[in-house]
Amino acid sequence: MDSEHVENLLSPYLEGELSFHDRTLVEQHLEDCPQCASLLSLLRETTRALEDFPEAPINPELKMRLVQIPEKKKDLRFGFNINWRPLFQPMLAAASVFFILLSCYLFNPDKNVIDKTINRHLHRGYGQIGRLYTKVESAADSLENQTDSLLASVKNMNIFKRSGN
Amino acid sequence: MLVNNYSQRIFSLAYQFSGSRVEAEDLTQDIFLKLYNSLSKYDREKNLTAWILTLTRNYLIDQYRKTKWEKKSRDEFDEYRYSADHTSDPERSLVREETKKMIWEGFNRLKPDIRMTIILRDIQGKKYEEIAEIMDLPLGTIKSRVNRGRLQLAKILKEKKEKKNGQ
Numbered sequence: 001m002d003s004e005h006v007e008n009l010l011s012p013y014l015e016g017e018l019s020f021h022d023r024t025l026v027e028q029h030l031e032d033c034p035q036c037a038s039l040l041s042l043l044r045e046t047t048r049a050l051e052d053f054p055e056a057p058i059n060p061e062l063k064m065r066l067v068q069i070p071e072k073k074k075d076l077r078f079g080f081n082i083n084w085r086p087l088f089q090p091m092l093a094a095a096s097v098f099f100i101l102l103s104c105y106l107f108n109p110d111k112n113v114i115d116k117t118i119n120r121h122l123h124r125g126y127g128q129i130g131r132l133y134t135k136v137e138s139a140a141d142s143l144e145n146q147t148d149s150l151l152a153s154v155k156n157m158n159i160f161k162r163s164g165n
Numbered sequence: 166m167l168v169n170n171y172s173q174r175i176f177s178l179a180y181q182f183s184g185s186r187v188e189a190e191d192l193t194q195d196i197f198l199k200l201y202n203s204l205s206k207y208d209r210e211k212n213l214t215a216w217i218l219t220l221t222r223n224y225l226i227d228q229y230r231k232t233k234w235e236k237k238s239r240d241e242f243d244e245y246r247y248s249a250d251h252t253s254d255p256e257r258s259l260v261r262e263e264t265k266k267m268i269w270e271g272f273n274r275l276k277p278d279i280r281m282t283i284i285l286r287d288i289q290g291k292k293y294e295e296i297a298e299i300m301d302l303p304l305g306t307i308k309s310r311v312n313r314g315r316l317q318l319a320k321i322l323k324e325k326k327e328k329k330n331g332q
Contacts, residue, residue: 011312042319049265050287050318058176062190066168066197 001029006036010043167200171214175221181284182225184273185240196224218299222281229277264322271321275314282307283314 006029012018013026030037108114175196180189200220207216272280278300285296286307293311297304 007316008312011315012308038323039316039319042323043315045264046268046315046318046322047287049261049268050283051290052261052265053181053269053288055173055177056180056186056189058173058193059190062176062193063168063172065194066172069194069197070201 001025003029003033003036006030006033007039010036010040014040014043014047167217168197171217172197175217178218178221178284178289179225181272181288182229182277182281184269192225192228195228196221199224212298215295215298219301222299226277226281267322267325268318271318271325274321275317279310279314279317282310283318286311287315 006026009018009022009026013023018026030040105111105114172193176189176193179192179196180186183189183192200217203220207213275283282296282300285291285299286293291299293304293307297307300307
């Protein structure tokens with residue numbers, strides 16, 4: 001049996017899991033191989049140390065926090081379902097877009113040019129609205145005139161004159 | 166109650182695996198949060214303890230792979246705080262404490278799966294069958310991992326002892 005093979009049998013040897021045959025072979029090898037014997041001794045030391053390893057006690061505050069997790073989850077779920085959840089994301093998106101545009105405007109080095117452009121567009125818009133209003137008024141007047149003339153022509157028709165008599 | 170029955174076990178596993186108390190506290194909280202979220206998926210015919218420990222083991226290994234906390238050093242091994250080894254022979258006790266310290270420090274050099282198997286078998290003293298259930302692996306694989314882990318730790322111990330004696 002070579003050392004590499006014995007190395008793999010040392011752990012089961014310590015746990016008493018080897019067959020009688022394998023155990024005898026390992027023991028014979030250990031008598032002649034100081035390296036494997038030393039490794040076995042280190043393995044024993046390692047497993048003993050691991051068995052004695054500490055169990056760190058849990059902090060009572062952490063335990064308290066763990067108990068509170070389901071309650072916190074309930075509160076969170078309730079609050080979000082009733083008021084927030086459906087609206088939250090679109091509102092957040094709209095607010096983000098608004099603030100991006102606002103910051104683009106406020107921190108732009110050509111802020112004056114933007115102001116002028118906005119003013120120009122606003123004035124142009126006012127002018128267009130005024131013209132539109134005038135057009136609507138004249139259209140309303142012409143519609144009224146046409147209605148009057150139509151009523152007058154209807155009244156002058158023969159059928160109404162006869163029934164009037 | 167879940168917290169009373171499992172918080173100590175989960176915290177211990179997280180602490181032994183990560184080697185950091187602060188890290189273990191955060192991990193324990195995250196695991197409980199995950200546990201509460203996953204309770205509806207628990208099959209009542211299965212062993213609850215094994216199910217919880219499987220979830221814990223999965224979470225710890227996943228987090229380890231994401232954050233690679235092995236690069237961070239482990240907490241100082243506090244022999245007075247955690248040790249249960251008080252033999253009548255102070256010299257022998259000191260050697261044992263030193264060995265424990267060396268192994269504790271060398272623990273992060275093991276691969277996460279092997280480290281977890283060693284913790285479950287040699288520190289927590291679980292049976293191979295239980296570990297196979299928790300790790301969701303065949304019994305033979307678990308035994309071979311335990312074997313590999315112990316050999317690695319023994320070699321780390323040898324290396325550290327040689328380094329210490331060489332100084």
